[in-house]
Amino acid sequence: MNGADLALVAVTALLSVPTIAALVLMRVPDYRLGAKLNVGATFLCLLSAAALFQVRPEANLYLRVDDFNTYLIALNNFISFTTSLFSAGYIAHELESGRLSPLYLRFYHAMYQALLFAMNLALLANNIGLLWVAIELATLITVLMVGLYRTRAALEAAWKYFILGSLGIALALFGTTLVYVAAQPVIGQGLPAMAWDRLIARADAFDPALLNLAFVFFLLGYGTKAGLVPLHAWLPDAHAEGPTPISAVLSGLLLNVALYAVLRFKMLMSANSLALAPGPLMIGLGLLSLLFAGLMFYRRGDMKRLFAYSSIEHMGIMTFAFGMGGPLANFAGLLHMAMHSLTKSAIFFTVGHIAQVKGTQRISTIRGLTITHPALGWGLVAGVIAIAGMPPFGVFMSEFLVVSSTFVRQPWLALPLVLGLLLAFGTLLWRLHGVAFGQPDNAPFVPVRANTLATTVHLLLVLVAGFWLPVPLVDWLRHIAMLLN
């Protein structure tokens, strides 16, 4: 098989494997078999994603593979794979404790694959209409997943997410229409005027005022999906009430996909010399998210909700970094995307097990985990240290790069940035101190059957990235950072 064929097979597999798996999993009554098939399908996708580093197909009017999305597709499918490993153990416990019935698990597995399909489609899309449809599909699926437990709180969370998510999607569609209206006189009617590579090639000739208006709609629309303050209200509820594997996927992957969409349109704006510079808007929203989330840590009672706010904080940091622009800040933002996804999903894996062991997610009732459940407790400690941005973990490195590039370019912007980072750092560690090291209560000891493999692999990767990044990866990221400029 030659390169072109392999590339075509890989892209086809990324889209068709999850589709077929979703259809099959809907009909598999045994949940153990379902979980295995789920893992197998995500593993196939991971292999296909890896193949894209070697070969890539020609871009057509619908799909396209370039350096930027290859990076995110690999990240996406890797975390989907590890999450499916975690999910296999997690759902077995949910079934035993009676929170989910076998029928719901079938639905859950099918939706998991459908979500993977939607995210892969969004990342592969070369067509802004297709991108929109994919993100809409991902929104719908996650709404269904968030409401899976059908408790009062879960339904409320799902409904809130539904309304806010649909609003975001609606605004993004208006932006899409505006870009088409801007492109149509230059490129001509029809599909080419929605193909992203054609758009960026001719963006200089577009009407800048229309592009400006479109970007505002995109930033608000996809920004809602990325959880940027003040459009974040759905995010903490959705993360806290859904099944934990979905919290991990939402936080680690779907937010990245939404940010990716914003960045694609930022590139379009930058390609037009007369259009508004998108940087300041993104810097503003990013800083706002960072500071707001830092303040919100303070009185969170629910552990998953606490980490949901931490996701808002980190999306803020990334948006800030990409808003700054320039090779170094973009590089830092890209690195931070991967570091945050790996760390946050690892934390959610641990928190999921903790919630199952303790039967609650309330921070005040969970005490002294390092004594009662050392594996979980220390896993959580490592995760929190990493996400708070302490050395030697990779998150520290990417945050350090963001801060230092800000100092070089806009020193006075570094002040609120550092303030926000310190605030988040302090409150996060303070909140988690009691959970990890407090006096354990007399609650009956529940043994863990946690599968810590996924957590360990994620945290090890983040740890290694804190010391050393492989040269090809650095070159790869540097190249994307140049593209983003």
Add this chain to the structure above:
Amino acid sequence: MHGLAFDIAHFLAGGMVVASFLLLYQSRLYALIRIFTLHSLLLALAVGWQAHIQSVPHLYITAGIALVFKAIIIPVALLRIVRQLGIHRALETVGGVGRDMLAGTGLVALAILVVLPVTATADALAREDLAFALAVVLLGLLLMVTRHNAVSLVIGFMSLENGLVLAATGARGMPLVVEISVAFSVLIALIVIGVFLFRIRERFDSVDMQAMDSFREERRR
């Protein structure tokens, strides 16, 4: 482009803006749903007319979806929900019709002021349609903000979405419009099913969305 074809397109799109205004001050759910039917009917006509004057047959599909799905199926389903939940007599507290109308007028002016200058290069029909569509979108947002009832919220969202479809059909030769309107219909169907199946009233004792704020952690203690 000028002449009768333009005038009719203009009339239908303007009609949608007027219908959006009508939605703003309805205090009874039945009336709200009926006005929404009118809104969707106007959309179907506007899209059908665009299909005719642009001679793009696939827009007829979008018009058909608007007609069958949004002007017939959804209103009927909503009326049934309202009847079954027993909220058909409920008067909604519409906080100050005058205030809402004034805000609405301001939003329409904003839409026109924003869109017309930036689309100077686009053709006349597209820019007028875009201005009207943005006005409908903003009025839909206003409706969603001012109402607390789940059914009104859904209607606000659907009128907003009608504006989006109007914008997409007004953009000459925009591809994927049919696919997008299908995707949106799925979304709306799910929202309506959500209202119905999740039995928001049963779970939350009312369809008043303010009840949901109880869930926010800040107020739990």
